[in-house]
Amino acid sequence: MDFKSLLSAQINKAKASASADSEKKYVKRSELEAQRQAAYLAEKEAAEKARLERLEKKRKAEEEEAEREAQRREKRRRLAEESRKRREEEELEEERQRRKRLGLPDLPPKSAEGSQDGTPVPEEEDIPEAELVQKLRALQEPAQLFGETHKQKLKRYKRRIGQDNLAAITTDGPIPTTLQLVPEKDMKVSLKVPKDKEGREFLFRQLASYFTMVLKEWEGTLARRSGDIKNSYQGKQAYAAMVQARENMRPLFKKMEKGDLESSILEPVVEIVHAAQERRYVDANDGYLRLSIGKAAWPIGVTMESYFTYHPEEESPVNHDILFRPGIAPDGSDTFTPRAVIYDLKGAFGTMRKLNALYETEADVAPTESDVWPSKPIVQRTEPIPASSYQSALDAGLSPPRLSTSSVRYWSDYSHIYYHPKSLIQLSEFQVNDSLMPFENWDVGMDLFEKLEREVDLVDRDLRPFVEECDGIQGLQIITGVDDAWGGFASGWLERLRDEYGKLSIWTWGVGDQGGNTAIPREKRLQQTVNAARSLNVLAEQSSLFIPLSNRPKKMPSYLQMEASPWHIGALHCVALETLTMPSRLRTSHQGHGTLADLEQIVNLTGKRPIGKIEMSIADPDVLTNKASPDVMEVEKVTSRVATPRGEEVGNENGLDEFDIDVFTKDYRTAGAPKRRRDHIFGRVGISRGDWSKSPNDEYGARDRFNDGPLVERHVHDLTHRYNTPLLFPQLTSFPSIFDVGKPRGSKLAVNTGLTTSTAVADQIRTLEHIARRTLHLEDRETLSNSLQSLAEEYDEGWESSDSDMGE
CATH class of the missing domain: 1.10.720 (Transcription Termination Factor Rho, Rna-binding Domain; Chain A, Domain 1)
Structure with a gap:
């Protein structure tokens, strides 16, 4: 292309752009209106689109909120349903407890359909x-x-x-029951117990009707008495007996309603009712004794086992209700358990369980996840101690094997009796035979008692339930160690008891070696002596009578063959303790009856000499019987040696006039110290089992024999008293063979015991005080020394003292 053409193209292009600019400069009104409408429509469309988007978002938010609200309503409904179920379960449990207290049958299980017996609820038939x-x-x-x-x-x-199956029909008698009662003419029962279900159900109705009639008559008779008789002591006792009998029969009614009464119980009950309906009340009482006592597993134990009788005509002179409490096991059976509270360290009970066979239905229920912790608990159990062969044989009802010192590990290995769960209390703070934390210091025991007393009132928790069961309590007996921490623990207990029962007789038996074992290191023997001194200071002051018992008797005749075993030592102490307290357990009609207060008044007449010395002798009862016969003169010479079959001579020509076993505390007097010319006796009480009298025609009998010793001052007979009973000491299968008096193993023994308060105690107290004064700290020394000196002065005769005329 030439230059002319290019120039012409550029000129044309410039003219075209100029014409276009001239056209945009002037716009029509219609075009402007069209542009405005288009912009308006676009803006309106955008606003509508934004509104729809907002509505969509709002709809979605509302749907989500509605869904969340539905979830919340469902959760509230579920919680309300769970709360309702929980409330119904609580009400149902309260109803069960109420029915249990009233003796009514348990409610049947509730099914998902709402019926109590698991069947659909029938529609009610309407009646015009x-x-x-x-x-x-x-x-x-x-x-x-x-x-x-x-x-x-x-x-x-x-x-x-009676067509409404949804509600239980209960009677309005003394014991409400669902059993349909029969008329009086149909109450006569037969001795033969039916085997079929219908016959047993009718028998249960007969028994319930008869017991209801008897209880109504009993209650009505008591209600018709005059006001004076009702308010008297005998009247209140009669009403209490009726109430107790009614409450004791509730478990029987409950079992009859369920229909699961065992034949071993039903047959004796039928026998009792049949005898009562025929007015043979002695036979009925006999059957009750066989049912309540004779069928129980080991209802009693230790030496008390031989005192129980099961026939009214064979009533024992020993009242077993003094040491044993009647009770009812969870299954409704009668039990007899000791009135005892036993404290011991962890591991000292051995194989004994707190919940035994009599109360095993009260076993603890395993905790569920909702009880305490949200997570599943981890249970740690120690390896159980294997039961001894002796206890295993008793559990199986077999003849138990013979025990030995090697087979006896714990005191529970030879225990014959069951204890109430409240009787066994374990002190878990200390473990038996623990070398790191030994239970040996007196202050440790006192601190433990004070710690437990701060946490809970021990008297209200442990002792008061047993005391309130006693109609007329004679007193309390405490058996404790005195030369270790148990002395401090018992001292704290005794001070608390004296505050609670100020005038009650409290006898304390203090067991210990008091430093007499030379195999123990000297430091430990000194500690034991100090513990014994501190225990003596508190126990003698707070006890009505304090009787020290040594683990190693000072006088041991040849017929006493015992080892240094707690089993043998406990058996020896048992003979002395059980015989000395025998008068307190005899019935009031028996000739040798005497309460603890009576015995205490004889030996501690002034109330200032509570420490007594106990001695005893053991003999063959057959030889004693021959000795008492006036026709057998040669036997009297042999009787002085009957207790020592090895040929050792004990006593004098008059027979067994001196005790040959001294279980009093260790003699602390040194070999070089001068001895008293004689011991003055302030009071003495003797309890003998068997015929220990010198002659049937002797005016004073064995009581005069107390004053025949060469070192004992002869004085008036008012200071001594003798209790005698023909009941011999029984040796059970658990009793060790420590007495060799010519009798076979398991036979009964004649025992003669004496409890004396004399001037011999003063030297013991002063020697203890002298040792403790050299060992204790300054702040405790003066108080203990003054207290023991004051106590020793009460045992001095006249102007005699420990320093002036010893040995004169």
Whole structure:
């Protein structure tokens, strides 16, 4: 292309752009309106689109909120349902407890459909109003109750005629029961117990009807008494006996309602009722004794086992209710357990369980996840101690094997009796035979008692339930160690008891070696002596009578063959303790009866000499009987040696006039110290089992024999007293063979014991005080020394003292 063409193209292009600019400069009004409308429509469309988007978002938010609200309503409904179920379960449990207290049968299980017996609820058959009114009037029922609907009236009618299966029918007798009672003419029972179900059910109705009639008559007779008789002591006792009998029969009614009464119980009950209906009340009482005592597993134990009798004509002179409490096991059976509270360290009970066979139905229930912790608990159990062969044989009802010192590990290995769960209390703070934390210091025991007393009132928790069961309590007996921490623990207990029972007789038996074992290191022997001194200071002051018992008797005849075993030592102490307290357990009609206060008044007449010395002798009862016969003169010479079959001579020509076993505390007097010329006796009481008298014609009998010793001052007979009983000491299979008096193993022994307060105690107390004064700290020394010196002065005769005329 040439230059001319290019120039012409550029000129044309410039003219075209100029014309276009001139056209945009001027716009029509219609075009502007069209542009405005287009912009408006676009803006309106954008606004509508934004509105729709907002509505969509709002709809989604509302749907989400509705869903969340539905979830919240479902959660509230579920919580309300769970709360309702929990409330119904609580109400149902309260109803079960109420029915249990009233002796009613348990409620049947509730099914998912709502019925109590698991079956669908039947539809009620309607009855016209007029006919229903006539039927109610025929049954002598009100035709209309206030506010009662037709449906409620129909239900009341069906309940009255026994067609309403949804409600239990209970009687309004002394013991409410669902058993349908029979008329009096049908109450006569037969000795033969039926085997079929219908016959047993009718028998249960007969028994329930008879017991209800007897209880009603009993209650009515007591109600018809005059006011003076009702308010008297005997009247209140009679009413209490009726109430107790009624409460004791509730478990029997409960078992009869369930129909699961064992034949071993049903047959004796039928025998009792049959005898009572024929007015053979002695036979009925005999059957009750066989049922309540004879069928129980080990109902009693230790030496008390031989005192129980099961026939009214064979009543034992020993009242076993003094040391044993009657009770009822969870299954309704009668039990006899000791009135005892036993404290011991962890591991000292051995194989004995707190919940034994009599109370094993009260075993602890395993905790569930909702009880305490949200997570599943981890249970740590120690390896159980294997039961001894002796206890295993007793559990199986077999003849137990013979025990030995090697087979006896714990005191529970030879225990014959069951204890109430409240009787066994373990002190878990200390473990038996623990070398790191030994239970040996007196202060440790006192601190432990004070710690437990701060946490809980021990008297109210442990002792008061047993004391309140006693109609007339004689006193309390405490058996404790005195030369270790148990002395401090018992001292704290005794001070608390004296505050609670100020005038009650409290006997304390202090067991210990008091430093007499030379195999123990000297430091430990000194510690034991100090513990014994501190225990003596508190126990003698707070006890009505304090009797020290040594683990190593000072006088041991040749017929006493015992080892240094706690089993043998406990057996020896048992003979002395059980014989000395025998008068307190005899019935009031028995000749040798005497309470603890009577015995205490003889030996501690002034109340200032509570420490007594106990001695005893053991003999063959057959030889004693021959000795007492005036026709056998040669036997009297042999009797002085009968207790020592090895040929050792004990006593003098008059027979067994001196005790040959001294279980008093260790003699602390040194070999070089001068001895008293004689011991003055302030009081002495003797208890003998068997015929220990010198002669049937002897005016004073064995009581005069107390003053025949060469070192004992002869004085008036008013200072001594003798209790005698023909009951011999029984040796059970658990008793060790420590007495060799010519009798076979397991036979009964004649025992003669004496408890004396004399001037011999003063030297013991002063020697203890002298040792403790050299060992204790300064702040405790003066108080203990002054107290023991004051106590020793009470045992000095006249102007005699420990320093002036010793040995004169």
